[in-house]
Amino acid sequence: MPSKPVNPDLQKERSTATFNTREFSVLWAGGEERFKEKKALEKMFLEDPALQDDLPISYLSHKELYEHSLRKACIIGEKIRKLRADGEDGVDTYNALLGGSLGAAILKEGNPLALHYVMFVPTIMGQGTMDQQVEWLSKAWDCEIIGTYAQTELGHGTFLRGLETRADYDASTQEFLINTPSLSAYKWWPGGLGHTANHAVVVAQLYTKGEFRGLAPFIVQLRDSDTHRPMPGIDIGDIGTKLGMKGVNNGYLGLKNVRVPLNNMLMKNQQVLPDGTYVAPKNSVLTYGTMMFVRCALIRDTAQSLAKASTIATRYSAVRRQSPIDPNQPEPQIMDHTTQQLKLFPQIARAIVFKTTGDGIWNMYNVISGEIEQGNLDRLPEMHALSCCLKAICSADAAAGVEMCRLSCGGHGYMDCSNFPTIYGMTTAVCTYEGENTVMLLQTARYLVKVYGQALNGEKLVPTVSYINDAINQTKFVNFDGTLTSIVKAFQFVAANKTRIAYEQIELRRKQGHGTEVAANLCGTFLTAAADLHGRAFLAQTAYTELLALSREVSPELAEVLKVVLELYLVDACLNRIGDFLRFIDLTDQDVTKLEVRLENCLKRLRPNAVSLVDSFDLHDRVLDSALGAYDGNVYEHIFESTKKNPLNKEPVNGAFHKYLKPFMKAHL
């Protein structure tokens, strides 16, 4: 990878690592074969000159960025066609190209065609009848039509039943009339909707024979296939600049008496017959499946964000020197400051734990969705509850972690050439989309309170909440001896008690005369706190189980490092919730100090391998796209090179001097 000599400080870090980074890189990629596939894809996409940027995109205006993004999106689309023709278009490839790190290396502010591949096509596959799939899929796969998925509205997001867009069936013409009856009903946010897609799946409230039937999806043509002009009744455009995802062409859509044929309603789950008779879906839980799928995938994305940010900040911290520890010594690598270690190393540990948990819950999802397809819905609520709170916790922690990494790089982290602003923009978005985090935590909490009541009635709970059974029979946590097992057990004990309190507080308010729902709203902050601890207990448990299992499969050197990562993760997680631990478990001031000293010790033990750990994430320089984080560590040179691309610096004197500044300065002369 390196084109220039590697910075000597960084080189030294690498030469003193105690484990083999390639071994960990292969593990991280998911095995030798996946590792090789990853490298091949990187070669195919990142070495294509048509996909390089001469000018960093932060210098483009919004309009220029869209045009730039669409150009590259079409090149990627062409390559996907080729991969498809060669039978090499697996799910992993799509993930890497459209949502993953490879996609971010090419279009770091997002791809205006992404929703076509990840939402439009899958929705037709999942909700279209066989006939509808025949009609639409080949056109969609070949990109003769480009689609998006239009659900959220200007005035309506998470609460789907609140959507206003309506579809009225007209049996006389066998068409639906689709309307956004008010400004707040305008579809808002879909990627690619602005100027890119010519079709969309539009979700609307269905009415047939004058009766309301619930939500249904409709394929609507938005733009003329040839001229790309909006179809009659379609008011459409780009919603404007944003904190991140700046190239996605998020759009708005108003519909006024837009007529679509009967067969444009996707009818796999529910049907409207030509005379307007409505046939309800057999099973409404199926939609949960997709949501869980997406949320599980997001957990892995958050790990990737943390991996990127911690790689940049760790390499920078090995190169940057500042503030002598001993006034008689030269300035040290800033990574030698304990305070800096506490900013960076927990993010590295979290990246590894979130990845491991993401993989684990992915497997769990596959098992459970297999059961669901067999008609066994037993574990659906448990899985739903878990995916909700993990999505919320991992996205919030990842966003905070990215910012911590940025801030740890001082002023230089504030420059776009560090790439932190873009990584943050992409990461924090996950806190809001696919279910806003607070809503997610409340959904988990609703489940927890319910099973808490069951446990009080003596019922035995399913695996991921069975710790509540244990805690109910245990008024005191006795064996906190500081071992990792006891930290994990303590997390579960604390989580159970947070759920107990939420349960008790709701009961109390019910006794005070409030209805259940109002009582739950009053206790909202108790509920979100309980869900937070449930997720963290699961993360602690999974980190413990999975990382120990992994360390039995790898070389002793890597195993040793993974154990330090695990200990750091658990001790740090515990100290971050020490208020809850002290509330429910008898710990003294000295016990807490011991944990704090142990954290310091973990940081010290991780220090020699910090650079090699982030090297193991094996993120291509193009993926990092950071002057601070390049593999060669020539930080100042890369920063300086970036100024040479700045269009402002192409002329020694900017025109605004003559136009505005000179007249102002000479006004009194």
Add this chain to the structure above:
Amino acid sequence: MPSKPVNPDLQKERSTATFNTREFSVLWAGGEERFKEKKALEKMFLEDPALQDDLPISYLSHKELYEHSLRKACIIGEKIRKLRADGEDGVDTYNALLGGSLGAAILKEGNPLALHYVMFVPTIMGQGTMDQQVEWLSKAWDCEIIGTYAQTELGHGTFLRGLETRADYDASTQEFLINTPSLSAYKWWPGGLGHTANHAVVVAQLYTKGEFRGLAPFIVQLRDSDTHRPMPGIDIGDIGTKLGMKGVNNGYLGLKNVRVPLNNMLMKNQQVLPDGTYVAPKNSVLTYGTMMFVRCALIRDTAQSLAKASTIATRYSAVRRQSPIDPNQPEPQIMDHTTQQLKLFPQIARAIVFKTTGDGIWNMYNVISGEIEQGNLDRLPEMHALSCCLKAICSADAAAGVEMCRLSCGGHGYMDCSNFPTIYGMTTAVCTYEGENTVMLLQTARYLVKVYGQALNGEKLVPTVSYINDAINQTKFVNFDGTLTSIVKAFQFVAANKTRIAYEQIELRRKQGHGTEVAANLCGTFLTAAADLHGRAFLAQTAYTELLALSREVSPELAEVLKVVLELYLVDACLNRIGDFLRFIDLTDQDVTKLEVRLENCLKRLRPNAVSLVDSFDLHDRVLDSALGAYDGNVYEHIFESTKKNPLNKEPVNGAFHKYLKPFMKAHL
């Protein structure tokens, strides 16, 4: 202010307020006279058509934004000239126009001329001799020359002694030779340096007669007065795009054998005589004064950021409806969700407390700097320690609070038309500039550990740390009865114990054989935690004293509201550090639950006045610049209007369709 009918939900909130918002607005502005001045300045600046934007600046490229910013900066400069001619250019006016809310309303991404007024001119005033002031000041005031202040370097920030730029005195020509001897020595970051300023105060390591003398400031001409071309030996430009402050024209500067006359060294504090003899400064502490001054001012800025963000989010939360609390009822205003209240109301309370503390510490600064000028340095270390940790805490809390407000607005907060991304960019920058926050906390901690040792030796400490004396004589905190006084006292007890632990841990490591400095570095996380609690104890104490004092001066209705704000602030602050409280004070699980229920109760009591409280901050719609936060609350209309300004929406079909998308879609036909 309203041009359209006010949204009825918002109108209802206003009509049910229990206090008079104008009374609070006047208080917030600093009295009736200041309130009127503020309104007059707003009229003069915000109603000038030349200072309006037709196109939101988020749609401009970096280069366009610079040119736009310079144009407006010159108009502002012209108005400042006029105010100066009329004798109306007080410090408050400069603050409002260059750093404050009015400046942000005109140039929300910063002013490339700001450093000329707030750093270049004051540095000449503070560090130039009388003769030098005569020579430079009138030119600078008249803007015949435009300056900036160049201190930090590409490789060197907070640790000033590490700067590499050097000035060698050549007695034969009576000139200094100024050089940046390496890439890492390049000056980096100064606002306006890129293409705007033609002069700078350059801070360099001074050498005379071959000997090193320490840092000194030099006035260096950067660009030709007429052509604006860089002077010989000057390598200069714009550092590139950033997370925020995008219009500031931050620049870089390399100097190669640049000769400046002897008299260009600012010599008020130290002198170089023509033969090269060096006369050292009498008092090196004087530079602390400026730093303290700036940090105290920053505390007020953080209050302003929180005021802006909480105004936007609170108004939006009164208008937005989502997710029924009771499934049989319509969707409520999202402000009725307790979880939403917990996101918003603590930010409102923090804005008020930070403002009050900022005013308080400003007065304290004035008293102490008066003492310093009299030669009495007794309270300098205390004041320095306090200004450091408060700068760190207030900026970190404000940045987190702004993000919390943004996230509380769901997806719409992510759009630039909400203005949250810009507010965040400006606010989070404060965490890094004028002393990076961790470095700030370590400086405070160094002081705390020192006075802790003194207290152990029986010395009586100065006022702001005298709580350490109390705590040393008190092994147990006995009277935690939940009253506000006891929360304040408990904060101090906890803070004293955090300092005790830091002190003990350093001692322990010294006994293990480490030198003091290495021991302190190992204990870095103990130290920053102690400084954090010291600042929070001071904030709690100040909030208590000042808000109670205020509530005795105002109407009973407003007094009642201020008391709720105070209680909310203290209970929330306590729960946010509950781990520390439980560690040092005997509190039961039930005690904590009581505090949590009390927090819920405070939220409920603040709810009816939330909108009127933020209305009282009296932020002009141009200052807020937010589709979500406008006074009239027509949220969806404003968002939709913003899309009409988007250049992408000026044409129904973007050119990129014909160029890229159509050929891609038709490739197989």
